[in-house]
Amino acid sequence: MSFLAGVLIFFLVVTCAALILLVLMQLPKKDAGAGLAFGGGAADALFGAGSGNFLTQATKYAVVAFCLLCLILGYVEVKIHGAGNASDFTKAVQEKQQMQPPIVPPPLTAPAVTPPVTAPTTNNLLSLPMPVTSGTNSPAAPAPAK
Secondary structure: OHHHHHHHHHHHHHHHHHHHHHHHHOOOHHHOOHHHHOOOOHHHHHHOOOHHHHHHHHHHHHHHHHHHHHHHHHHHHHHHHOOOOHHHHHHHHHHHHHHOOOOOOOOOOOOOOOOOOOOOOOOOHHHOOOOOOOOOOOOOOOOOOO
């Protein structure tokens, strides 16, 4: 089944590349659009003047192939990976939990509490230590010019 999924993925990628090229090669309407910017004139040189009909038909078939491949690949992937149902999954989880001992986290320890830093309790501001200044009245005063 997984080989089939790999083959379908390969064909899906090839179909995507073909679809991109087919869309880019189509003639733009009224000489404007992304087809002209990415070399839309290549379709005339490759398929002739009436290439619009061939390219539109090929694009339609590529889109149908892309959609069908996506649906088939989704179905195959569900068959490969979704073989069991939810009750089988629940039973498997319960069996695993019974086989393994429960994981107990280590006990949490409280961080060490440091006492808060308190300010001096005096109301007299003069008793606080003052910074020493060198010959000026205020520490922010500029030095005298010489």
